[in-house]
Each structure stands twice: as C-alpha cells, then as structure tokens.
Amino acid sequence: MAVKNVFVAGHRGMVGRALCRALKKHSDVSLITANKADLDLTNQAKVIEFFNNNHIDEVYLAAAKVGGIHANNTYPGEFIYQNLMVQTNVIHSAHIGNVKKLLFLGSSCIYPKFADQPISEDALLTGALEPTNESYAIAKIAGIKLCESYRRQYGKDFRSVMPTNLYGPYDNFNPDNGHVIPALMHKFHKAIKSNKCHVEIWGSGNVRREFLHVDDLASACLHLMEQDDSVFWRGVNEHCSHVNVGSGVDCSIKELAETLKSITKFEGALHFNGSKPEGTPVKKLNISNILERGWAPSISLRSGLETVWRWYKSHSH
Numbered sequence: 001m002a003v004k005n006v007f008v009a010g011h012r013g014m015v016g017r018a019l020c021r022a023l024k025k026h027s028d029v030s031l032i033t034a035n036k037a038d039l040d041l042t043n044q045a046k047v048i049e050f051f052n053n054n055h056i057d058e059v060y061l062a063a064a065k066v067g068g069i070h071a072n073n074t075y076p077g078e079f080i081y082q083n084l085m086v087q088t089n090v091i092h093s094a095h096i097g098n099v100k101k102l103l104f105l106g107s108s109c110i111y112p113k114f115a116d117q118p119i120s121e122d123a124l125l126t127g128a129l130e131p132t133n134e135s136y137a138i139a140k141i142a143g144i145k146l147c148e149s150y151r152r153q154y155g156k157d158f159r160s161v162m163p164t165n166l167y168g169p170y171d172n173f174n175p176d177n178g179h180v181i182p183a184l185m186h187k188f189h190k191a192i193k194s195n196k197c198h199v200e201i202w203g204s205g206n207v208r209r210e211f212l213h214v215d216d217l218a219s220a221c222l223h224l225m226e227q228d229d230s231v232f233w234r235g236v237n238e239h240c241s242h243v244n245v246g247s248g249v250d251c252s253i254k255e256l257a258e259t260l261k262s263i264t265k266f267e268g269a270l271h272f273n274g275s276k277p278e279g280t281p282v283k284k285l286n287i288s289n290i291l292e293r294g295w296a297p298s299i300s301l302r303s304g305l306e307t308v309w310r311w312y313k314s315h316s317h
C-alpha cells in the first residue's frame with residue numbers, strides 16, 4: 001500500500017487534534033506536524049523551506065487565529081493579518097511544492113449576516129458581513145478564493161470546508177475569548193465549585209444555533225478529501241470550491257443551557273441577560289451537498305456534550 005505524507009497545519013488546535021486522531025487510524029497515512037515554535041506559519045521563507053524539506057502529498061490547513069465575538073471585535077488587526085499570512089504561506093507553498101490535495105478550513109461565520117436560512121454554499125459574498133468579525137471573515141474568504149484561483153489558473157486540487165459552530169476536547173474554555181459551549185461549561189463549573197445559586201447567560205436564550213462535535217467534522221474532512229473533486233467544482237465558471245459541514249440540527253441557547261445544566265448537575269437557576277448581545281435569531285447550514293455525498297454526523301448534541309464535559313472536568317483545575 002502506498003503511504004502518503006499528510007501535513008496537518010495547526011495540529012495543537014481543537015480541529016487539528018481531531019484531524020490527527022482521525023488520520024492516525026489510517027495505515028496509509030504518515031502524519032507530518034510542526035510546532036509553532038519551530039515553524040511560525042506567518043513566516044513565508046520558513047514555510048517554503050518546510051515544504052521543500054518534506055515531501056508532502058496532502059495538507060489539512062487548520063491553523064488560524066480563532067476566537068469568539070469579544071476577541072474578534074477587540075483584535076481585528078491581529079485576526080486579519082495572521083489569518084491572511086498563515087493561509088497565504090501554506091497554500092502558496094503547497095502550490096510550489098506540488099502538493100496533490102489541500103483542504104482549507106473556512107467557517108460558517110463568514111457567510112453574510114442576513115443570508116437566507118439554512119445557509120447554502122452559494123450565499124458566500126452575497127451580502128454584508130457581521131461587523132464584529134469582518135476582519136476574520138475577509139481573511140477567510142480570501143483563503144477560499146486563493147484555493148479557487150489556484151485551481152482555475154494552475155489546476156490545483158485545493159478544496160475548502162465551511163464548518164458550523166464546533167465544540168470538543170481542547171476547545172478554548174476562556175469565558176472572555178471562547179465560543180458559547182466552552183464558555184458555558186466554564187461558567188457551570190465555576191458556579192458549582194463556588195456554590196453559586198445562578199449562572200448568567202448572555203442574551204434572551206431564544207436565538208437558535210447549530211453545533212457539531214469536532215470528531216464529526218474530522219470525519220467529514222477525511223470523507224471530502226476522498227471524494228472526486230467534482231463535489232467542489234460546480235456552478236457557473238466553477239466558482240464554488242467549498243462544502244458546508246454541519247449537524248443539520250439547531251437548538252436555542254436556552255435549550256443548550258438547560259441540557260448543560262442537566263449534564264453538569266448544576267442545581268441553581270439560569271438567568272438570561274437580555275441586555276447583552278446575542279447575534280442573528282437563527283443560524284444553520286444547508287448540508288444537503290455533503291449528505292448527498294454519503295457523509296452524515298454520528299454524534300448527537302447530548303452525547304457530545306457529555307463527553308466534552310467529562311473531558312473538561314478532568315483537564316480543569
């Protein structure tokens with residue numbers, strides 16, 4: 001069996017770790033990773049040298065500067081600069097290094113703020129972006145367009161996925177910078193430890209969101225890499241190189257908080273603070289393309305949250 005060299009960029013992140021866990025199950029994969037201290041992906045010369053020194057067949061590009069609303073809104077310069085640099089260096093080096101396939105991680109939060117629900121792939125660039133994460137979104141859209149452009153000009157098999165909100169082990173549990181699930185787990189954990197009688201949750205609790213366990217995302221990424229590249233090239237002038245990946249199920253933040261209350265066995269009350277921002281009322285991806293290609297999620301929200309809660313408790317102090 002021919003062994004392929006697969007580079008996972010961002011292997012210490014939540015998505016990168018899940019990709020590595022999934023790839024390690026494949027005996028034809030020789031995994032290549034590099035620590036940030038040895039290879040800062042914003043450094044073009046170093047990245048080109050790394051690709052020259054390793055015979056890389058496939059790349060999963062999961063390195064990025066990622067954060068919640070607060071971090072995106074506070075550090076827009078860092079978000080746009082670092083993401084543009086990392087993805088440009090990796091994608092261009094994959095091109096000149098003759099990498100056979102590359103998968104770039106986009107995100108559902110780069111679709112227009114008022115896109116029709118559920119959001120389909122062709123909604124990209126059809127409207128204004130969410131202002132709080134515009135810098136991040138512009139960088140990520142540029143990454144998708146880099147992949148598309150290298151395909152159109154050089155015939156490269158560079159693809160992108162658009163994951164919905166993810167959660168899993170090694171998520172960012174910092175309540176100021178993290179996403180809703182890890183931030184809520186952190187709050188419940190703190191409230192239980194300090195015997196608090198309530199947990200405050202930002203917003204009315206009525207907005208609806210879709211969540212996917214990161215191991216389901218990893219299985220979708222590997223599945224999509226195996227697919228014929230026609231999945232990624234459809235529509236007028238082949239201008240659509242990304243595929244949505246979600247769970248297909250949404251829930252309100254209130255339902256999410258109640259599920260977490262039951263999993264964590266927190267006995268206090270939930271206080272919804274309607275004066276805090278909460279974003280668009282509904283956000284869900286149309287995942288019919290990937291379903292048609294034979295992939296489906298396998299981890300229910302409840303069982304995913306239970307395993308992540310156990311993981312978090314065993315890793316928190």
Ligand SMILES: NC(=O)c1ccc[n+]([C@@H]2O[C@H](COP(=O)([O-])OP(=O)(O)OC[C@H]3O[C@@H](n4cnc5c(N)ncnc54)[C@H](OP(=O)(O)O)[C@@H]3O)[C@@H](O)[C@H]2O)c1
Pocket residue numbers: 009010011012013014015016035036039040041042061062063064065066082086105106107108162163164165166167170171172179
């Ligand atoms: N998390 C989600 O809910 C979500 C949803 C949709 C899409 N995505 C996409 O999935 C991808 C990965 O997200 P994630 O949640 O796994 O983020 P993460 O946990 O923050 O991981 C990102 C990784 O990239 C590395 N990295 C950043 N800048 C780097 C640089 N200059 N050189 C080398 N490594 C660098 C980070 O290393 P350090 O930790 O050392 O900085 C980190 O290990 C992103 O493209 C994101 O847009 C995530």
